[in-house]
Amino acid sequence: MQTSRLYVGNLNYATxxxxxxxxxxxxxxxxxxxxxxxxxxxxxEFATVEEAEKAMAALNETxxxxxxxxxxxxxxxxxxxxxxxx
Numbered sequence: 001m002q003t004s005r006l007y008v009g010n011l012n013y014a015t016x017x018x019x020x021x022x023x024x025x026x027x028x029x030x031x032x033x034x035x036x037x038x039x040x041x042x043x044x045e046f047a048t049v050e051e052a053e054k055a056m057a058a059l060n061e062t063x064x065x066x067x068x069x070x071x072x073x074x075x076x077x078x079x080x081x082x083x084x085x086x
Contacts, residue, residue: 004031004046005074006056011040012065020044023064027055043074 008020021033024044028051035042046052052073060071 003073004049004052006044006046006052007041007072007074008044009041009070009072010067011035011042011069012067013038013040015042015065017042019065023059024055027051027058 006024011020015035017033017035020035020042021030021044024030024033024046027046029047030044031047032045033042044052044055046055056071056073059069062069
């Protein structure tokens with residue numbers, strides 16, 4: 001793992017950024033949390049890679065708000081291609 005940013009998938013749609021941050025805070029210094037509304041996923045960033053690794057190992061495939069979390073290293077967003085309509 002080279003990044004301290006984690007992808008958190010299979011979230012309950014009612015999950016707030018505050019709730020997600022609280023869940024991950026016991027594994028290290030959470031520097032940012034973002035939940036995408038109505039998408040069922042979000043991102044959590046830690047101060048160090050080690051903290052992110054510890055959180056991923058502890059929380060991947062655990063239940064949170066009735067859903068089994070899927071946690072992985074966040075990948076950079078793919079560049080968007082512009083489509084022209086004629």
